[in-house]
Amino acid sequence: MNIWKPHLGGRSWLGGIAVVAGFFLLNEAFVHGVFGYGLSAYYLRVITLVGISMVLAVSLTLVNGCAGQFSIGHAGFMAVGAYASAAVTHFGGAPFIALLEILPAWPVHTLRLWVSLAVGAAVGGVAGWLVGLPTLRLRGDYLAIVTLGFGEIIRVVLLNIEPTGGALGFTNIAQGPEVPGRSPDQRFALFLEETMFFWVALVATGTILVVGRLAYSSFGRSLAAIRENEIAAAAIGIDTTRAKTTAFVVSAALTGVAGGLYAHYDNYLNPSSFTFLRSVEIVTMIVLGGLGSLSGAIVGAGVLTILPEALRDLTRLFPPSVTAAAPFLASLPDYRMVLYALLLVGLMIARPQGLYGRREWPWLARLFLTRDGEKGVG
C-alpha cells in the first residue's frame, strides 16, 4: 500500500489545480477587468483584507477554539511575521534581481515572495514556540497575560528598530533600500500589486485546509480533550504541554504568514497596525463566528472586515429627501464605530454561541474528514 497516496487519489490534485486556476482567473478579472468584472481599487482592497483576516481567524481557531487556550496577543505574531518577511524582501532582493536577467519574471517574483513568506512563517513559529513553551505548561489564564505582554513588547521593540523604519513605518518594502543616484527597482512592487489577491486567496485556502485537517483528526481530538478536561486528557496519556505547544506554534507560524501577506500587500508597515486592538479584533472574529468552528471563523473574518467599511456607506441607503428632513442621519457614518459595536453586542446577545456554534458547513467539513468519516469534532 502506498502510504503517501493522498486522500482523494488523483482527484485531489485536479481539485487543487482547479482552485489555483480559478483564483488566477478571478485575479485577472478583478485587477485587469478581464471579462468585465474589474473591481475598483477600494473593493479589491476590502476583499483582499478579508482574505488576510481569514488566515488570521482560522489560525487562531486552532489555539482559542480547538485547544481552548486563550491567546490575546496574536497581533504580535502577525507583526513578527510581517516585519521578518518584509525585511527579507527589502534587504535580500539582490539575488532575485540578478536572476531576473536570466529567467522570466514571474517565477522569480513568485519565488521571492514565497521565500519571504516562508521566513515570516518560520519567525512567527519560533516566536510562538518561545512564548508558548514556558506558558502552556501552566493552566489557566497565564497564556492570556503572557501573549498580551508579548504583543505589546513586540510593538514597542518595532517602534525602536531604525532599519525597518521605527515609528515612521517601513516604506518601499518591495523596492529595496534607496541607493543614491539610482532609481528604485519597481518590478517586484508592480508584480505584487497585480497578484496579491491571488496569493492571499491561495494562502487563505491552504490555511483552512491545514487547520481543518489538524482540527478534525486524532491530533485535533487531543486538543479538544485538553479543552474539555485537561486532567482527564493527561490521564489518558496525552502530553498536554506538547499538544498545546504544537497547536500554538502552527497557529503562530500561519499568523506570521498572514503578516507577511499584509506587508507585501501594502508595501508598507507601521507598528501601530499591530496594537492590542488588532489582537482583540481577531479574537472577536472567531467568537462571533462560533469558537471552534472554521466556518464561523471564515464568516467572522468576513463580517468584521467588511462591516466597518460597509457602515461608511450608510448614508447612501437613505434617499436625499430623508437626509434633508433629518440632517443628523447624514452624520451617521461618523458614528459608524459606535454602530459597529452595538451590532456586535446585539449579535452576541442573540447568539451567544456565535453564528455557527461548533458546526461546520457540510461541504467544508468534507475536505477535512477521512473517507469513511463519521463526524469528528475539533
Add this chain to the structure above:
Amino acid sequence: MVGEHRMSSAMTVLATKSTTVRFGGLVAVKDLDLAVQAGQVLGLIGPNGAGKTTIFNVLTGVYRPTSGDVELEGKSIVGLPPHEIARRGVARTFQNIRLFGELSALENVMTACHLRSRAGLLATMLRTARHRAEEKEQRDLALALLERFDLAAHRHAPAKSLSYGNQRRLEIARALAMRPKVLLLDEPAAGLNPQESLVLMRQIQQLRDDFKLTIVLVEHNMRVVMGACERIHVVEQGQTIAVGSPDDIQRNPRVITAYLGNL
C-alpha cells in the same frame, strides 16, 4: 502454561513503598505500603477522607508523594508526568466523572486510542493512507468498546448529555481504549441504582479476564466490593488498618470499628 500463570499472578505490578502525602499540615496518606498483584482485583476501601482518591492521584502522577516510592513493574515512577504513567499502562476513572463533555461518546473513547497513532502532523495534513487507516482502526476499536458497554446507541451523543450511569460506563470504556495494564476505578458504582451496581460488579472480573487487566477498585458499596474483589486493602486516615480476603475483612474488628465507630 499454568506455572507461567502462577508466576505472573504472584508478581507485584503496582506498589507504594512507605509513601506519605502531606497537604500542608494534613497528612492524607501515611507510610503506606500497597501492593497490587498482577491479574488481581484489589479493593481499596476506607471511610470518607481516608485518602483513597489521594492514593490514586499518587499512583497516576497527579500528586507527587512527600516521601516514599511508587513502583510500576519494579521501576520507580515518582516524578513522571501523568501522561507518561498513563502511557506505561496505568489507566483510571475519576470519582467526580471527568469526561470530555462536548465530545460525543465515540470521540471520548477515540481520544484514548491516540497512543497507538503513528501518523505525524504532516501525514495528518496530507490525509495519507496511513493516517486514514489509523483513524479507521481507532474508530473500530472505540465502537467495539462502546458496544461492550451498551453505549453504541449513544455514540453520537455529547458525553455530557448521557445519563449518570452511562457516563460512568463511558469513562471505563475510555480508560480501556488505552489498552492499560492496570485499571484504577474510583467509586464506579457511585450514583448507580442497585440494579446497575449489580451488573457492574459482575462486569469487573469479566473485564479483568478479557482485557488481561489488574484492577484496583475504590468503592463504598460493600456488596460490590465483596462481590468483585479477591483481596481488600483497608485504609483509615491514610494508614493501612487491614489487608486480606473479603471474608477476613468482614470479620476484622478494626475495620468494623473504622466503619461503624466505637460502639
